Amino acid sequence: MQIFCTLFDSHYFSRGLTMYNSLKKNTADFRLYIVCFDDYTYNGLLQLNFPEIIPISLNQFEDIELLEAKKGRTKAEYCWTSTSSVILYVLNTFNEPECTYLDADLYFFSDPGVLLDEAKNHSVMITEHRFSAPYKHYVFFGIYNVQFMYFKNDVNGRKVLDWWRSRCLEWCYDRSEDGKFGDQKYLDQWNSLFEGIHVMHNTGGGVAPWNVQSFTYEQNQNVLFQCNKQTKEHNKVIFYHFHKFKLYKEGFGLAHTYDLSKDIADFIYTPYYQALLSTIGQISKVFPDFASKGFNSYNEGRLYLNYLLNKKNFTGDCLITENKENIHVKQCAAKPVNLLKNIFIRSFIGRIINKVRFFILYH
Structure with missing residues (x-):
């Protein structure tokens, strides 16, 4: 079974459920934990009662440290602050052996299992932005994107999560400052600080508006493929980030x-x-x-x-x-x-x- 988690409020309700529907269409067996950032979302998910979704209320999720950090941050900044804590909450509360965080505005065109297969012998998997030529300068905001992150519930995985949570509680804002930006710029340090980090190879994962220009796209028998303009390599498109x-x-x-x-x-x-x-x-x-x-x-x-x-x-x-x-x-x-x-x-x-x-x- 594939274990996923995400977070959103009522303004992202339709996007979060569209992401869920795309997972259900492409994945045979999965569980999706959703931390609901308002009561509307929590009560709505309880009423809809989708079998693969486990809704978690803010009251269940928030701890003293998160509530303290929340005071000085915007709604978006608090969501970023909470990402690492959402993953830790799922691992701690439900004792899952692993968990993959998903941004709510992802959409799956194919089974993400092929991406998770890459992470089998690693504790953590992260995704590069892979900026296309016109957007190379955006690397200033981070080499990696938080959109799709795999964590194994082992010593290395928890060490990374604990460090990331501490950094985000200290500082997580929508601005660039002292080599930091939001929650994502911290990821740039992981390969040098921790063991067991894997960077996703498959370019069908992490397709997004900042790298989509590097490929052409075609559909064959209802399967979406990308073709690298330089290498001519073909891959299935696994998911797209609708930023x-x-x-x-x-x-x-x-x-x-x-x-x-x-x-x-x-x-x-x-x-x-x-x-x-x-x-x-x-x-x-x-x-x-x-x-x-x-x-x-x-x-x-x-x-x-x-x-x-x-x-x-x-x-x-x-x-x-x-x-x-x-x-x-x-x-x-x-x-x-x-x-x-x-x-x-x-x-x-x-x-x-x-x-x-x-x-x-x-x-």
Whole structure:
């Protein structure tokens, strides 16, 4: 059995369950421990009662040291602070022989068992960012990413976890300072400090917007493959990290900041967007108020969207509409411009109508 853990709150509820659904689709036997960062998430998971999920409340999870660190940190920083403690909690409380931490915004296209096979003779496995050429300078924020981390419940594994937890309790912020950044920059030291560390070899694991440009993508008999542009080596895509992918209430998903080609939009982002919508529909039947969770609104994102609309040189942002049409902005600039104009026009007209209604009712 494969043992996983993660953490999220209600704003990542749909992403966390989409990740779970992708695991269930590709993995025969697994258990997923979820530390719930609000009551909505904990009570929701209890009610949904998925057989592979063990929900853990904050009251069960938090200790005095975590609560002290929590006082001076943002929500995101506290989540980062807690990652090592989540893994330790699972190993200590449930006496699991091993545990793999997963970020909630991962999506599995294939069985991660092939990745865990790499870790059999090691205590810890970590994943490199593997930055593609345009993003090599991002290594300043860390060689490795916390997204997928394997720990064996042995002396070496626990030594690494105890050290990491202590460092994160001392300092874990969303800024670069004295060679530190969040929880992930600490990983740069592990190979020199500890024994039993393995760096994942399989490039099908840890596919993400900062390295996806190094490959082309194709689907064969419903299996997604990557082909290294330089070596021509083929691998199954095991999982993708949907960093900075946002859902908007106005009916579209937007992946921005990184350059994304049409095959990436077709074979990676569109299936994930469709899976997210399916999960949201599934949950909304049980929790009708869920519709407002996990979305950005036009008002919150309008500065960026206006910038996207008006700039002449697109960076390759991927815009996906709710009718499941995939639009690659860099190659098809006219389509998203028209789409965004329609969004802005509808939103503008809606605000005018609401103001007129308010005037009629109260004047």
